Amino acid sequence: MKKIKFSALLLSVLLAGCAHAPRQAEEDGAAGQLQLDMPSEQHSMSQAEKDKVYPRIELTGQMLYTFVLGDIAAQRGQRELAAQAYYELAIATRDLRVVRRAAQLAYEARQMEQTLEAFKLWHELEPKAVMPRQMLATVLVSGGKLEESRPYLVELLASDSKNAGRNFAQFYPLFARYGDKVAVYKILVDLAQPYPQFAEMHWVLAQAAEEAGMREVALKEVGKARDLQPEWEFPVVLEAQLRFKSSPAEALAGVKKFLADYPQADEVRLFYARSLLEQKHYVESRVQFQHLLSQKPDNAELAFAIALLSIQLGELDRAEKELMQTLSVGRKDSSTVHYYLGQLHEAKKSDTVALQEYRQVKEGDYLFQSQLRIAYLLVKANKLNEAREVLHKTTARNNQQRAQLILTEGQILRDAQQYSTAFKVLSKELEKQPGHPDLLYEAAMTADKLGKHAVFEDMLRKLIKIQPDHAHAYNALGYSLLERRERLAEAMQLVEKAYQLEPESAAIMDSMGWGYYLTGNQARSVEFMRRAYAVFPDPEVAAHLGEVLWQQGARDEAKNIWLENLKKNPDSEALKAVIKKFLP
Known part of the structure; x- marks a missing residue:
């Protein structure tokens, strides 16, 4: 028999159901889940259970020994030994109580071959029981034995045909780890064939088709799901995700239309808000988050998302109020909120307040970054030693x-x-x-x-x-040689290599221009300098561009560039030096 790899997720998948289960499964609660209440030693029997006729077996000394061995091993946590003992007893006695216990112990001990055999025996002895069918399907699918799992899956669906769609959606996650997605799609099509009236069937088939690379089939199936259950949100989201890959605008338009018809569809609205954010439609995204917050005013995550969007839009005063609202709700990690308040006040040039906010970050993902920002702000306040002390104390x-x-x-x-x-x-x-x-x-x-x-x-x-592709290493080495007027040919080779790696870098464009200037190619020099200055009007770039223009006779333009940049950067040594050189 082929060895089946144990998956610790098997039981949890069935207990939890599908993370994206249909709405009605969520509303029905526990009744809509595939229950796996494994029998235990304290298992309380129903009257029907008590009325069952169990085989009358003579208790031999060997059996008694094996019983005692299995129970003691189970009590001591020796699961493999306990599982083996009860498995032997199950085969020997065919007593349903023993078989159940054997199946449980084999599963807990991760002995999947024994698990399969024990549940098969349980299914043989109690053919109408749901548990053995569930577990056989689970173990076989997870072990990659799709065809062997088929009859048990068919039985599971047929045994509760009124809820076949919901159950189909709930066991679909079992196939997630199976590599051959086309094979998964094919078996799911066969299983769903008797139940075309269930929207869940088509929703699951759409997901399976998409994973198998059959996008058009996926769109067709999700369309059927929407036709059967127009108000159901999950197919709307899936269809939008499928359409996003080729036409984001079309996908967003479809979601917008659905929300016009079903304005209370919060899951779709949340998806819409996030999708607008991904497409950088920040204003529209914020409107959707605000709509959601109006329905759930105590939801700190929504309030926080709105605040971050306001920061992104540069509406800092508004963002500050929204972040404070997030704090007032009290359910969002306060350290995260204080970090963003610090960022906000830095942007507003309120360094003292920013420092106070960063100091309120006591834990979490932003603690480390907050300490770095504190050090930076202390340096700005001419407190270098205090800044270094903060860094030294940071873990x-x-x-x-x-x-x-x-x-x-x-x-x-x-x-x-x-x-x-x-x-x-x-x-x-x-x-x-x-x-x-x-x-x-x-x-x-x-x-x-x-x-x-x-x-x-x-x-x-x-x-x-x-790092052979470290553009700035080539640039720094080449530029240093240019500045020292050493090995100019090698310097230009280094700078050109940097430019090949990062042609949009203003610093590298400046180096290219400066290199052309020093090697006598004035036209190329001005071309690169102007491009660099347009992207990044840094004082050093301004100094270089002005010098090149001055030497070409464009002295008024050079002078204007220097003086205008000096107003913004009065402490620039590069500008002061070039002005002193040409405007004594």
Whole structure:
């Protein structure tokens, strides 16, 4: 017999039913689920149970020994031994009580071959019982034996034909792990064939067809489900998901029309709101979330979604009120809300309030990021030592977070022009994580600031060896050579390689333009400089563009670029240097 792999999900799938079960299954509650109340030692018998005639068997010494062995093993948690003992007794006695116990123990012990045989015997002895059919179908499907499972699935549906659609939907998840999706679709078509009147059948077939790559068939089946039960929400969502792949606008239009006819369809409205969000229709998405919130005013998740959309739309005052509303509801993780309030106040340039909000993040996914933001804001307030102390006290859960802490500390030290300290901090961490790309890059850039050009070059070449597609490593190395007027041909090769990897990067376009300027190609230089400045009007790019224009005779334009950019960046050393050079 083929070995069947045990799945711990088998029982839970049937107990929980389908996660996307039809509405009527949800409304019917427990009665709509496939119950798997395994028999236990405390199993209370009904009168019908007591009236059953069990085989009269002479109790031999061996049987008594096996009974005692099985019970003691079960009590001690020795499941395999208990299962084996009861399985032997079940075969020997064919007593239904023993067979049930054997099936239970075999299943709990994950002995799937014994489980199959025990449930087959149970089915033989009690052919009208639902439990053995359910378990046989479950174990066989999960073991990939679709054809062997077919008769039990047929019996399950036929035994409760009035609820065949609901039951069909509930055992569909059993097929999820079976690799041959076409085979799954075919057997489901056969099983559903006697029950075309149930919308659930067509809804399940649509899902199976979609998984088998038969999109048109899926659309046809979901259409049948909608025709049979027009108000049912699940087929509407499935149809929209299918249409989204080829025409998002058509999918959204269909959902909108359904909501016009059935405005209380909250599941569809939630799907619609999320779909609008995915398509970046933020205003319309917020309207839908607000409609849902009006129906469920205590739903913190809806209030939070609305607040995030307002942030996305730049409506910060409104977003603040909505986040405060989320806090007042009291059912959303408050740390998450405080983190976003911190983000909001940073955007409003209210650094003091932002700092207060970040400090209220006490746990959860945003605790680490909040500590980084606290450090950044303290640096802005000229509290460098306090910022470093925050970073030193922050716990990193893994090497990546550890690297992020070090990178942040290195960055704030570089911004404070404490290059030597920054280099020491970064180098120390590189001893622990020598191949970390970001640490290598930041340490190299800091070494360049210290004039350690050999170290800078060695680090970047090591980084390029680790990540051959690291565009900014090529760019940094090439640009440094250009600035030092060294090995210009090699410098241009490096910068051109960077441009091939990231042609939309303003920093790399600036390097290309500067390289062309230094190598005498003025026309190409201006072309790249203008493109870079249009994308990213950085003071260093402004300094370079102005110098190129000045040398070409466009001095008024150059002067205007420098002075306008200086107003926005009064502390830029690059602008001050170029202005001093050309406008003494």
